[in-house]
Amino acid sequence: MSTPTSTSPPESARGGPVTSTKRRRISPTPWLLLIPGAVLYLLVFVVPQAGLLAQSISPDGVAVTTEHYEAVLGDRFALGIIWRSIWIAALVAAACAVLGFPLAYQLSRSTSRFKGLLVALTLFPLLTSAVIRTFGWQVIFYETGPISTFFSWFGADVTLIGSQAGVIIALTQVLLPFMVLTLQGVIRNIPVALEEAAQDLGDGPIAVFTRVLLPLSKGGLLGGSLLVFSLAISTYVTPALIGGARVQVVATTIYQQAISLVNYPRAAAFAVVLLVITGIVVLVQTRLLSGESAAARGSER
Amino acid sequence: MSAIDPAAPAAAQGESPETELSIRGVTKRYGQVKAVDDLTLDIPRGSLTALLGPSGCGKTTTLRMLGGFVDSTEGQIHLRGHDIAGVPPHRRDTAMVFQHYALFPHMTVAGNLAYGLRRRKIGKRDRADRVGEMLELLGLSHLADRRPAALSGGQAQRVAVGRALILNPSVLLLDEPFSALDAQLRTSTRTELRRLQQELAITAVFVTHDQEEAMAIADQVAVMNDGRLEQVGTPQEIYENPATRFVAGFIGAANLLEGTVAETRRDAVIVTLSSGIAVSGTAGPGAVLALGAEAVVIVRPEDTTMSEPGTGILDATVETVSFLGSASELRLRTDDGTALSVRGPRSLATDHPRGSVRAVSWPTAATRILP
Numbered sequence: 001m002s003t004p005t006s007t008s009p010p011e012s013a014r015g016g017p018v019t020s021t022k023r024r025r026i027s028p029t030p031w032l033l034l035i036p037g038a039v040l041y042l043l044v045f046v047v048p049q050a051g052l053l054a055q056s057i058s059p060d061g062v063a064v065t066t067e068h069y070e071a072v073l074g075d076r077f078a079l080g081i082i083w084r085s086i087w088i089a090a091l092v093a094a095a096c097a098v099l100g101f102p103l104a105y106q107l108s109r110s111t112s113r114f115k116g117l118l119v120a121l122t123l124f125p126l127l128t129s130a131v132i133r134t135f136g137w138q139v140i141f142y143e144t145g146p147i148s149t150f151f152s153w154f155g156a157d158v159t160l161i162g163s164q165a166g167v168i169i170a171l172t173q174v175l176l177p178f179m180v181l182t183l184q185g186v187i188r189n190i191p192v193a194l195e196e197a198a199q200d201l202g203d204g205p206i207a208v209f210t211r212v213l214l215p216l217s218k219g220g221l222l223g224g225s226l227l228v229f230s231l232a233i234s235t236y237v238t239p240a241l242i243g244g245a246r247v248q249v250v251a252t253t254i255y256q257q258a259i260s261l262v263n264y265p266r267a268a269a270f271a272v273v274l275l276v277i278t279g280i281v282v283l284v285q286t287r288l289l290s291g292e293s294a295a296a297r298g299s300e301r
Numbered sequence: 302m303s304a305i306d307p308a309a310p311a312a313a314q315g316e317s318p319e320t321e322l323s324i325r326g327v328t329k330r331y332g333q334v335k336a337v338d339d340l341t342l343d344i345p346r347g348s349l350t351a352l353l354g355p356s357g358c359g360k361t362t363t364l365r366m367l368g369g370f371v372d373s374t375e376g377q378i379h380l381r382g383h384d385i386a387g388v389p390p391h392r393r394d395t396a397m398v399f400q401h402y403a404l405f406p407h408m409t410v411a412g413n414l415a416y417g418l419r420r421r422k423i424g425k426r427d428r429a430d431r432v433g434e435m436l437e438l439l440g441l442s443h444l445a446d447r448r449p450a451a452l453s454g455g456q457a458q459r460v461a462v463g464r465a466l467i468l469n470p471s472v473l474l475l476d477e478p479f480s481a482l483d484a485q486l487r488t489s490t491r492t493e494l495r496r497l498q499q500e501l502a503i504t505a506v507f508v509t510h511d512q513e514e515a516m517a518i519a520d521q522v523a524v525m526n527d528g529r530l531e532q533v534g535t536p537q538e539i540y541e542n543p544a545t546r547f548v549a550g551f552i553g554a555a556n557l558l559e560g561t562v563a564e565t566r567r568d569a570v571i572v573t574l575s576s577g578i579a580v581s582g583t584a585g586p587g588a589v590l591a592l593g594a595e596a597v598v599i600v601r602p603e604d605t606t607m608s609e610p611g612t613g614i615l616d617a618t619v620e621t622v623s624f625l626g627s628a629s630e631l632r633l634r635t636d637d638g639t640a641l642s643v644r645g646p647r648s649l650a651t652d653h654p655r656g657s658v659r660a661v662s663w664p665t666a667a668t669r670i671l672p
Contacts, residue, residue, distance in 0.1 A: 191401070191403060193399045193400070193401065193403035194403050194405060196370055196390065196397070196399065196403065197397070197399055197403040197404075197405070197464075198405075198416070199370075199389070199390040199391045200368060200369075200390045200391070200393075200395075200396060200397045200465075201391075201396070201416050201417030201464065201465075201468065202391045202417050202468070203391055204391055211416075212405060215407045216406070216407055
């Protein structure tokens, strides 16, 4: 993850103004280094994706039809599924940002000798598969599980299994490490002296956060949210196991169309729509990110 | 001051009204390590004080205690007579200039200057006026809309100073304010800072490891070593009358000649060097020199003169000759292996070639003897 808001003392400390747009001649060798990755990407992503696209607009390979897109984009129920996927992914990204920031901050500022252990603990969930973790949540969320039991003592009937809230909670836990990792890299690059300077100029802890930390980690928050959003919107296991039939999202619908209903063209159309949505989100966030780093470099002059 | 005023200064014991900041027996312990050990120092109003010492001597910790970033383990710090222990930085009437300036990269120069004003109840127009005045004072008006990344080191330093000064703090604290600048810029910047400090008559404390920097601009130099205050005084006092061997060696260049006290008179002390030569000088400030005790004779290289062998205090062989432009510096060694440094006019380099034997002399008045 790039750190557009890096604030290490400027090289300009040594003298004349820095021209931030120094152009260097790029040798062709770096392009050669891209080849292995590009080939893999082409074989396992671009080619199958093109196949999907082809199948969605021309199932028999001869006639072109928009029938399947009409079925996806023209149908209330299908649109509802797409909207729910976006909504869940956005909420998960927001929840990860809110929960991840304090954790990432503590981890990057900590001078404790247990710091390594703390970082490892944060990443530990990544070592277990999402399936296992989701099963864990299933046990916790079940009608007779601890959460429902707890609320039943107060006479409330709370069942998270098969609910959107359950999916969001479980996904947040599954994806939180990605947010923490991203944010940690960015916060580490914000010198502590900036926080001290803000304090020294009269800011209490909340003002230091809103006026210095937050604007300087915007890049990390955007990047982390992007990562979490893309993972959340395309995830299958957690919504399938926690949400079940009641919380249908695009990924579960694709599975249903392809495996249960053997309607490959419809599944392909859903997949393409999902890809386009994710693509738009990536584009918007990249645009925001580059604007951010340009501002930090002061290149508007 | 009214006696009923509850906010009346808590301690008037020996604290002169001219004292802005008073450090009383302050100790800072990190586990078993004493970063600052029983430091007592008064900082007069309107003065520029340098906390000088090698790295790890506790000078930065001291500055951070003054700023409220570090709590002292023992002792008190009084700002205009009020104990400021436990007062967090944002409620303290001190302003800090950080070592790498810590300018906010997401704000313009004007935004950085205005940062502290937003916290104080100052109207928008008034704020803009004060930023404008400060930009003018620092000669940065044309850079108001720049981001810190697009500033040179010297400009960034001025913004950092301005950002602190704009709040009219009682005390300006500067952490190695010149260390991030290149040598040439350092000299002009320090002169500029001194001019500004005197013009605004603000009390300022700066930390430095560069003795030349401290001597050049400070009214008062506090030399620290190993967490302790070695000596405090004007640059001239410290240079001419070092109180300890450490100060003598750290401030400027000095020849330190080991010997034993042979005789103590009312106005002079005579020390017999290991080579048997007797040297006289004045005892350093507060030095207790018992007969027969070990002592060190301190002679500044620029106080020495050279002559034909046998006509001076001791004879030595010229080992290296350095031509420095405005002066020359020679290194000599006596027969018993004592190294001597001599500084003098340019002609010195040509008159005393390497390998020649010369007598070295110095006036008694310029010689200090320390235990």
